[in-house]
Amino acid sequence: ETIGENLERTVARFPDREALVDRASGRRWTYAQFDEDVNRVARGLLALGVEKGDRVGIWSPNCAEWVLIQYATAKIGAILVNVNPAYRTHELAYALNQSGVRLLVSATRFKTSDYRAMVDQVRGDCSALETVIYIGTSDWDDLVARGESVPVDRLRERMARLSFDDPINIQYTSGTTGFPKGATLSHHNILNNGFFVTELLGATEQDRFCLPVPFYHCFGMVMGNLGATSHGACIVIPAPAFDPKLTLQAVQEERCTALYGVPTMFIAELTLPEFSSYDLSSLRTGILAGSPCPIEVMKRVVNEMNMHEVAICYGMTETSPVSTQTRLDDDLERRTATVGRVHPHLEVKIVDPGTGLVVPRGTPGELCTRGYSVMLGYWNEPDKTREVIDEAGWMHTGDLAVMREDGYVNIVGRIKDMVIRGGENIYPREIEEFLYTHPDIAEVQVVGVPDEKYGEELCAWIRMKEGAEPLTAEKVREFATGKLAHYKIPKYVLIVDEFPMTVTGKIRKVEMREKSVEMLG
Ligand code: ATP
Numbered sequence: 325e326t327i328g329e330n331l332e333r334t335v336a337r338f339p340d341r342e343a344l345v346d347r348a349s350g351r352r353w354t355y356a357q358f359d360e361d362v363n364r365v366a367r368g369l370l371a372l373g374v375e376k377g378d379r380v381g382i383w384s385p386n387c388a389e390w391v392l393i394q395y396a397t398a399k400i401g402a403i404l405v406n407v408n409p410a411y412r413t414h415e416l417a418y419a420l421n422q423s424g425v426r427l428l429v430s431a432t433r434f435k436t437s438d439y440r441a442m443v444d445q446v447r448g449d450c451s452a453l454e455t456v457i458y459i460g461t462s463d464w465d466d467l468v469a470r471g472e473s474v475p476v477d478r479l480r481e482r483m484a485r486l487s488f489d490d491p492i493n494i495q496y497t498s499g500t501t502g503f504p505k506g507a508t509l510s511h512h513n514i515l516n517n518g519f520f521v522t523e524l525l526g527a528t529e530q531d532r533f534c535l536p537v538p539f540y541h542c543f544g545m546v547m548g549n550l551g552a553t554s555h556g557a558c559i560v561i562p563a564p565a566f567d568p569k570l571t572l573q574a575v576q577e578e579r580c581t582a583l584y585g586v587p588t589m590f591i592a593e594l595t596l597p598e599f600s601s602y603d604l605s606s607l608r609t610g611i612l613a614g615s616p617c618p619i620e621v622m623k624r625v626v627n628e629m630n631m632h633e634v635a636i637c638y639g640m641t642e643t644s645p646v647s648t649q650t651r652l653d654d655d656l657e658r659r660t661a662t663v664g665r666v667h668p669h670l671e672v673k674i675v676d677p678g679t680g681l682v683v684p685r686g687t688p689g690e691l692c693t694r695g696y697s698v699m700l701g702y703w704n705e706p707d708k709t710r711e712v713i714d715e716a717g718w719m720h721t722g723d724l725a726v727m728r729e730d731g732y733v734n735i736v737g738r739i740k741d742m743v744i745r746g747g748e749n750i751y752p753r754e755i756e757e758f759l760y761t762h763p764d765i766a767e768v769q770v771v772g773v774p775d776e777k778y779g780e781e782l783c784a785w786i787r788m789k790e791g792a793e794p795l796t797a798e799k800v801r802e803f804a805t806g807k808l809a810h811y812k813i814p815k816y817v818l819i820v821d822e823f824p825m826t827v828t829g830k831i832r833k834v835e836m837r838e839k840s841v842e843m844l845g
């Protein structure tokens with residue numbers, strides 16, 4: 325089944341149920357109306373001569389048009405290229421050229437980002453780029469109007485020529501550990517993954533998903549949008565970009581049953597001064613994913629946000645994305661201490677990165693996964709693809725994990741983030757979890773910094789709770805002595821107001837390492 329066929333099946337089952345709500349503009353669509361608009365846009369793209377396999381870029385904050393383009397391109401078999409809204413000209417030009425985008429759909433501007441000016445700046449350097457359509461201008465209306473002249477049969481013919489394993493999407497990875505890579509994904513990859521993620525949440529057409537996560541990332545467009553439409557659930561867009569207040573307002577006013585977010589988003593919502601004034605009683609479930617979630621935060625999500633059936637997911641762009649997930653009936657221990665167990669129809673194994681042999685349960689190693697979810701490859705980068713997908717089809721994730729006796733997986737960190745101090749392997753995650761138990765610490769991240777004597781030393785970046793006295797390295801040592809092995813106690817402490825982050829809300833530890841060195845002189 326292709327994404328277009330799947331949408332039409334949902335439309336046939338639930339034509340009058342709400343499909344999409346765009347809170348910023350107040351617009352709403354039922355499934356029947358949504359499909360009609362998707363078809364108009366799809367026919368507009370056909371009128372512009374967009375062929376199967378052509379790359380269509382989307383560079384915009386979250387909005388209804390983003391979703392319409394996602395499904396319209398899927399219906400005509402164009403490959404949607406998700407461009408990160410935080411990109412600036414250099415990265416934009418890279419993404420457009422690397423994937424050969426022919427048509428770009430963009431916003432004019434949002435907050436301080438003047439998208440149109442940036443597009444104008446790079447346009448001359450992007451040889452494949454023929455057309456740019458700006459959302460919210462007459463360009464969009466022209467596109468839709470053009471579609472009217474294309475007979476519906478032409479869309480039907482195109483849809484009939486598509487296959488479920490065609491590439492349909494190029495998604496650039498978050499760029500947490502370096503330059504983003506363009507993962508090429510098929511209908512089969514992402515439609516199935518979106519379906520299973522929300523199937524495991526127990527999603528039905530009664531559900532309403534509040535999605536403050538960016539659509540450009542698989543968390544939004546696959547786990548969110550495809551997850552919703554494959555079950556007839558409703559997509560609620562609280563705002564163009566993450567805003568904790570607008571998110572909770574949307575949950576309250578739209579009676580959302582599910583809320584998605586990376587841990588930093590939930591932290592922002594929970595720490596709003598007026599947090600307790602929101603009515604979140606409609607919430608049942610949701611997803612926390614993308615990076616490790618502190619246990620304390622998870623407990624509050626369950627107990628204070630009413631998300632008793634919240635799930636933790638683990639995955640990566642290259643695997644469509646999710647590989648492991650907690651289940652609805654998991655207890656708090658599993659939901660806080662693990663990232664769940666392997667998804668249906670997928671395999672997961674933990675291997676010694678040196679030998680490639682499976683390690684015993686309880687021993688850390690590199691997590692590898694295999695199955696329908698593994699990407700087709702990095703776009704136009706066969707060598708990089710071969711580095712991560714082996715001949716037997718296993719995707720090597722670069723993440724260190726432990727599989728417990730009960731089959732649940734625990735992520736201990738990225739291979740690249742592991743600190744080796746005097747020959748001891750240290751997983752920053754463990755130190756972070758420990759420091760979170762300090763009553764004055766609001767947020768903490770630990771990285772390794774180069775050291776002549778030990779190779780590396782630990783440096784903790786700490787954001788203090790409001791009004792708390794800043795901690796010193798000495799105070800941290802006092803707090804940890806007797807509780808942590810001496811080599812795991814950070815030598816350096818930096819008190820900061822914020823952490824360098826990707827637009828998906830992930831901490832960029834590479835940048836932290838560089839800055840630590842600068843800040844420590
Ligand atoms: P890049 O590959 O460009 O450096 P990235 O790996 O952050 O960036 P994504 O594909 O968005 O790009 O993120 C996948 C990574 O996020 C995983 O490899 C893993 O390190 C981390 N991750 C995802 N979910 C979880 C989770 N639940 N717990 C811990 N880490 C997670």
Ligand code: MG
Nearest residue numbers: 497498501640
């Ligand atoms: Mg990655």
